[in-house]
Amino acid sequence: MSVKQVIIQRRAYRSLDPIPISTELLNDLAECAQLAPSCFNKQPWRFVFVTDRSQLEKMYQALSTGNDWVRRSNLIVAVVSGREMDCVIGEREYFLFDTGMANAFLMLRATELGLVAHPIAGFDEARVKEILAIPSELQVIALVIIGARAEKINPELSPRQIASEKQRPERLPLESLVFLINSNHQRAIRRCYD
Ligand SMILES: Cc1cc2nc3c(=O)[nH]c(=O)nc-3n(C[C@H](O)[C@H](O)[C@H](O)COP(=O)(O)O)c2cc1C
Incomplete structure (x- = not known):
């Protein structure tokens, strides 16, 4: 599969089945994240792989309403970073940008391997930090829920979740997110904030 095919194949599906967990799989995903670019090569990302049954049960307790579908997954990756772990240039803080890129590499590799890798922000960060013993100065930016796509749609999903x-889910049209610099560019960029 080409990178473009993987990008197209990636979807945030919510109907999942558990998967066989192996050291090879976890290393493979981690190695892809490891190769992401970062400001001054600071590599601010940390990934905590949760596969242990009792830890998973605790993680399920930290989910927000609407994320019960996560309980069908047996691999949750906590994506962790901190402002001080990456470049800060004036008001530009790069830790979220760089960690997001590394996470995208991990998710695309999971997709290439035929898995679903679904990021979520709907969780109680304080509880997750406690469960995983994450230092208080760091942020748990997202959890990536990994599983196999189930053949049948999970009947516990909401109508909106079933539709997706x-x-x-629809994307913004290209003309509202991409701008070509030319003599009209100032008008084009203003439109971006309309
Ligand atoms: C930072 C982030 C947070 C998200 N949080 C949740 C979430 O808490 N629950 C959920 O079901 N999906 C969550 N999603 C998935 C998005 O809803 C999904 O990516 C979006 O609707 C586009 O669908 P697609 O990824 O299948 O193209 C999140 C995605 C991102 C990137």
């Missing part, structure tokens, strides 16, 4: 299993 069938069809990818």
Whole structure:
């Protein structure tokens, strides 16, 4: 599969089955994240792989309403970083940007391997930090929920969630997110904030 095919194949499906967990799989995903670019090569990302049954049960307790579908996954990756771990240039803080890129590499590799890798922000960060013993100065930016796509749609999903299993949620049109610099560019960029 080409990178573009993997990008197209990636979807945030919520109907999941558990997967066989192996050291090879975890290393493979970690190695892809490891190769991401970062400001001054600071590599601010940390990934905590949760596969242990009792830890998973605790993680399920930290989920927000609407994320019960996560309980079908047996691999949760906590994506962790901190402001001080990466470049800060004036008001530009790079830790979220760089960690996001590394996470995207991990997610695309999972997709290439035929898995679903679904990022979520709907969790209680304080509880997750306690469960995983994450130092207080760091942030748990997201959890990535990994599983196999189930053949049948999870009947516990909401109507909106069921709709997005069938069809990818709509994207903004290209003309509202991409701008070509030319003599009209100032007008184009203003439109971006309309
Ligand atoms: C930072 C972030 C947070 C998200 N949080 C949740 C979440 O808490 N629960 C959920 O079901 N999906 C969550 N999603 C998934 C998005 O809803 C999904 O990516 C979006 O609707 C586009 O669908 P697609 O990824 O299948 O193209 C999140 C995605 C991102 C990137």
